[in-house]
Amino acid sequence: MNTSLFCRNYSCITLLILLLTGSTFFAQDRKLPNVVFILADDVGYADLGVYGGKVPTPNIDSLARSGMRFTDAHSPAALCAPSRFSLLTGSYPYRNGRPGGSWDINNSSGFSANGNRTKAGRHITVGEIMQNAGYKTAFFGKMHLGGTVYDTLGNVITQKNKINAMDYSRGVEDALNEHGFDYWLGLLSGIQHEPYAYFENGKYKPVDPKNPATNESTRLLTNGFYKVSGNGLSEIVEADRVPARGDEDYDSSQAGIILSTAAVNFIDKHVAENEKEKPFLLYYSSQAIHVPHSPPFDFDGDPETIDEQVYGKTGAMTSDVLYELDLQVGKIMDKLKEEGILENTLIIFTSDNGALWPRITHYGDPGHDNNGPFRDYKASIYEGGHRVPFIARWGDGTKEGSIIKPGTISDQTIMGHDWVATMYKLTRQNMQEDQAKDSSSLMPILTGKQPEDEPLHEFVLYQAGFARDGAIREGDLVLMVDRNNEATELYDLSKDLGQERNLIKQPEFKETIQRLKAKFLKYNDHNNDTVEPRTTKAYRVQ
Structure with a gap:
């Protein structure tokens, strides 16, 4: 095809997408889509309504009804930390020499670890891929990606140091702002490990903006409940080895509200500053439904007037938090719709590992089965440890106006980190031989170009908890x-x-x-x- 002639009638960006998808949906002058990747925590195959779950998840279900859901999708590992490296790089967890993952702040960055295994000297993230294509990139949520932090004596904290001696005023180095993200707001170790605090672009960000971003704004915490905000009960569950340090206003029940609000604010700001001309990648890594299961009283943040009840909504804490996850997804979707950009946004939803163990799972409906027909749970090598929901939506929800046809189901065996190769193909960038080493593009499946009986992978590898x-x-x-x-x-x-x-x-x-x-x-x-x-x-x- 003579692209110079074609570009007289269509934008060259449009041409690239036409060549990519083979779809006439882009016959109008459309641009590369925004991309929203939503990662749930500990959500099992049968947790969601569209997969047979009993807890109400109408917003996530609507993604599947207006897009494609997969029945044979797998997380890179059966545990969160190793999966999180893979979901950002497209390579299996062992590729950086840390098959067990980069759990807490006493681990250096997983992207820089054993960089000599790659020609680039490090592991390229999906953020960098999208930046190269002109995208604005942002990350919100739970991390487990490592980084360099210091104690109050100026020493790098390692496995041998006490984590609670962290110098908050120095923040974290070698973090996501150095690996492809223009902006990030996250919990370095999720809501279950210290530091119990938010960090923004590497700097400590106190919950109370009037507080200084120093150690003065922190306190030591032990296991138990803490009444902080008045809109829920904060709980610390894994500080039993030593007292854990955190923001003096840290409240686990508010994490989903804080993170989803920040994500919505990013979209607001992006649209205002870029006038919808520049696409964005929003990577939303929810804290839900990992322990502690501490849902807020009101998702709108005002306990005096319960506009969107969460605590007590379903009859049990675990399913309340699952319900809250759905509210977070709905909040982001509503913002995309409000800004008129939902139909040109590729949304992907999945989970970091399989379903929670029954011993810590308490749902309001006793008939709820969070794992369906599969054996075992999170951290296990059996199917229940890593078979997860995977949903993709791109279009206006109609057959004629969607790249991904609504209501479709694929039984293809895929890996969660296949979305990374999908971004290479979406933005038409060559992949280096030593990057995204285990990722295959989903685009032929999402667009209906690849038959179901033609496997995406010749074979796949599974990994249990700590490899x-x-x-x-x-x-x-x-x-x-x-x-x-x-x-x-x-x-x-x-x-x-x-x-x-x-x-x-x-x-x-x-x-x-x-x-x-x-x-x-x-x-x-x-x-x-x-x-x-x-x-x-x-x-x-x-």
Whole structure:
């Protein structure tokens, strides 16, 4: 095609999207879409209404009704911290030498860790990819991505230091503002670990703006409930080893309100300053539904007039927080609609790992099954540990006006971090061989160009909690490999979705087991110094 002639009638940006999607939806002069990536925490396959859940999630359900939902999507790992590295880079958790993830502030940045494994010397994030395409980028929420922080004596805090000695006035270095995000507001370790405080572009941001961004605005906290804001009860649940330091006004029940409000304010400011000409990437990493389950009384933030009840809405704390997650999603969608940009925004929703364990899960409806037919829960190598909801929406909700046709369902086996390669393809950028090493673009599936019987991945790897156990899946066969590199279990998901019949000793599978084990070790041998090969082909602009 002669692109110079074509550009007389269409903008060149429009041409790129036409070439990308093959869709006539962009016959009008449209631009690259805004992208909103929403990451839930601990939301299992059957938690959402559209996946059979009993807790009301009307806003998330509406995403699926006006887009596509996947039935065979998997988080990069069965635990949050390792998944979060992958969801930002498109590479499996072990690619930076930290298969267990960069949990707290006593870990350096996961993007800089073992950078010698890549030609670039570090791991490129999806933020950088989108910045290169002219996007404004922002991140809000839970992180677990590491970074460099100091104690009050000026020493870098490591595993050997006491975390509660952190010097808040120095903030955090090597954070997301140095890895592709123009703006970020986050909880470095989520709502469950210290520092119990918000950081903005690397600087400590006190809840009370009148307070100084120094240690004077912090206090030590122990396990228990704290009445802070009056709009809920804050709870500290994992400070039992030592007293934990946090903002003196920190309140876990307000985290979702603070983060979603900041996300909406970013959209407001972006539209005002850029007049909708420049697209944006908004990465929204919700605190919900991780413990502590401390929902606010009122999602609108005023306990005196309950306009949007959360606490007590469903009859149990866990499902109240799930309900609140849906309100956060609705709040962002309403803002996009208000600004007239919802139809040209690609929205992706997924979760960082599988469903919560029953021992800490209490739903208002006793009939609620947060994991559907799948075996086991969060941190497990079985399907329940990593099979998660995955929904994508792009269009006006009608068949004629949508890139992703409304109400569609895909049974393709995909990984959560496939969205990273999708962004490479969306913005038509070549992928470096040593970046996004395990990511395949979802665009052919989202646009209906790839048949369901044509798999996106030749095979995928699964990782349990702290990479103690792993698995390789090829087609419907899943081979489990333990921490001693022994093949221990084999399941055929086409006949045994609940993984109840172990085929490991069946003689007809002997050669298959040997072959799959060898392939698993080839691609997942992170104990050696050699660089493991890619599991997917690097995207190249056609």
